[in-house]
Every structure is written in C-alpha cells, then in structure tokens.
Amino acid sequence: xxxxxxxxxxxxxxxxxxxxxxxxxxxxxxxxxxxxxxxxxxxxxxxxxxxxxxxxxxxxxxxxxxxxxxxxxxxxxxxxxxxxxxxxxxxxxxxxxxxxxxxxxxxxxxxxxxxxxxxxxxxxxxxxxxxxxxxxxxxxxxxxxxxxxxxxxxxxxxxxxxxxxxxxxxxxxxxxxxxxxxxxxxxxxxxxx
Numbered sequence: 433x434x435x436x437x438x439x440x441x442x443x444x445x446x447x448x449x450x451x452x453x454x455x456x457x458x459x460x461x462x463x464x465x466x467x468x469x470x471x472x473x474x475x476x477x478x479x480x481x482x483x484x485x486x487x488x489x490x491x492x493x494x495x496x497x498x499x500x501x502x503x504x505x506x507x508x509x510x511x512x513x514x515x516x517x518x519x520x521x522x523x524x525x526x527x528x529x530x531x532x533x534x535x536x537x538x539x540x541x542x543x544x545x546x547x548x549x550x551x552x553x554x555x556x557x558x559x560x561x562x563x564x565x566x567x568x569x570x571x572x573x574x575x576x577x578x579x580x581x582x583x584x585x586x587x588x589x590x591x592x593x594x595x596x597x598x599x600x601x602x603x604x605x606x607x608x609x610x611x612x613x614x615x616x617x618x619x620x621x622x623x624x625x
Contacts, residue, residue, distance in 0.1 A: 434563050434610040435619075437472055437572045438580045439493070441485040443602040448518045451511035451545070451578075457485035459492055464603055467625040469493045471605070473570045479562065480574035481506040489603070490574040497572065505558035508576035512545025537592040548592045552582040559583065563610050580606050587616035598622065 442457040442465075444450055459465060472493060480490035482502040490499070514522050514530075522542075523530045532540045537548035546554075562571060577600050585595035587608045600606065600622050607619040 433612075434567055435473075435570045436559075436583070436608045436610065437476070437570065438583060438606040438608065439468070439472075439489065439572060439574045440577060440580060440600050440602050440604055440606075441481075441489040441574055442492075444485055446516070448516045449511045449514050449522070451508045451515055452483070453516055454483050455485060457488050459488060461603070464625065465492045468603060468605070469495055471625045472497075472572055476570035476572045477566055478572040478574070479503055479506065481508070481576060481579070483507060483576075486574045486576070490572075493572070493574075500562075503558060505554050506573065506575050506579055509548070509551045509578040510546040511542050513543040514545060534596070535593070537596055548578075548582070548596075551578060552585065552592075555579050555582050556586060583608060584618070584621060587618050 442459045444455050444457055446455060474495065474497065476497045477500055478490055478494050478497045479500040480486040480502055482504045487502055529540065533542065539547050539549055541547035541550065580600050581595045581598060584598060584606060585592055598621060601624055605623045605625065606621050607623070609617040609619055611617060
C-alpha cells in the first residue's frame with residue numbers, strides 16, 4: 433500500500449483562475465503549518481508541483497523528509513486564455529464554452545488551455561510513475577485544487593462532474609491509499625488540521 437497525503441498549497445488570495453501562473457503564496461499561518469507538519473508521517477517522501485505556491489508550502493512542511501524534485505506534471509490545470517481572469521468575466525466573454533467547461537468537465541478546454549481529461553491524464557501518468565518507483569511508501573504531494581480533484585475522481589471511480597463538486601481548502605489533507613493496480617481507497621478528503 434502506498435499512502436498519498438495530498439496537501440493543497442497555501443492561499444494566494446487571488447479571486448481569479450490561477451493555473452500555470454507562478455503567483456506567490458501566503459504562509460503566514462505558522463500555527464496551521466506546524467500542526468500540518470506534526471500530523472504528516474515523518475517517514476515520507478515529499479513532492480510538489482514546480483510552481484512556487486506549492487514549492488514554498490512544501491518547504492514549510494518538509495522537515496527531515498526526503499524531497500523529490502519539483503514536478504511540472506503536478507501543475508494545476510492550464511487555463512490558457514482564461515488565466516488570471518475572474519469567472520464572471522470569462523462567463524461574459526465565453527458564455528457557452530464556460531458553461532460547458534464547468535457543468536460538464538471532460539474534453540472541453542479553455543482557448544489555448546487544457547481540458548479536465550488532458551490534465552487528469554497528465555497527473556495520473558505522473559502518479560503512476562511515483563507509485564511504481566516508491567511502492568509502499570508514504571508520499572506527501574503538495575498540489576493544486578484541480579490536481580487533487582483528479583486524484584479523488586480516480587480513487588472514487590466517479591465522473592468529473594461529481595469530483596468537481598468537492599471542496600478542497602488551502603492547507604487541507606486529502607488522504608488516498610493506493611492498493612495496487614487500479615485499486616484505491618479514500619481515507620479522508622479536505623481534512624483541515
């Protein structure tokens with residue numbers, strides 16, 4: 433069994449879609465970070481997206497844990513032309529496309545961006561590599577809202593429309609257990625320490 437502790441990075445305080453933009457993170461809640469660090473198993477490997485909001489969050493909880501290189505394949509969805517735009521503005525400029533993207537996530541993609549299915553395929557492939565290389569270990573993965581939802585979808589074997597309804601708060605833990613092959617168990621979602 434390989435345990436995955438998915439941690440959503442700290443807050444950015446932006447009220448827009450933030451995908452591949454390398455924005456900064458607010459890690460001023462030292463008490464919460466300390467509780468999170470204490471909660472996570474020490475005998476773990478830690479990996480993060482290559483965007484600084486995840487890198488800095490991982491740095492805060494790394495402690496003496498083994499660190500893997502920052503991983504581009506664990507980035508948030510690429511929102512393309514919607515990047516850093518507010519949802520209302522996107523809905524105004526792309527009424528049909530934005531409705532389809534949010535109500536029926538799957539193959540629909542923002543202009544010059546990636547669809548849910550494309551992002552999930554990218555992340556799933558990387559998780560599979562890590563599972564194979566570090567089978568039976570504890571993996572702490574500092575990632576993004578959408579990335580965590582793709583893994584929740586995979587573990588629960590649910591449609592993307594159902595997965596997108598879950599809330600994943602900043603600095604929360606989503607604990608998934610890989611049992612081998614395509615078998616997963618969900619041990620906790622959006623758990624805040």
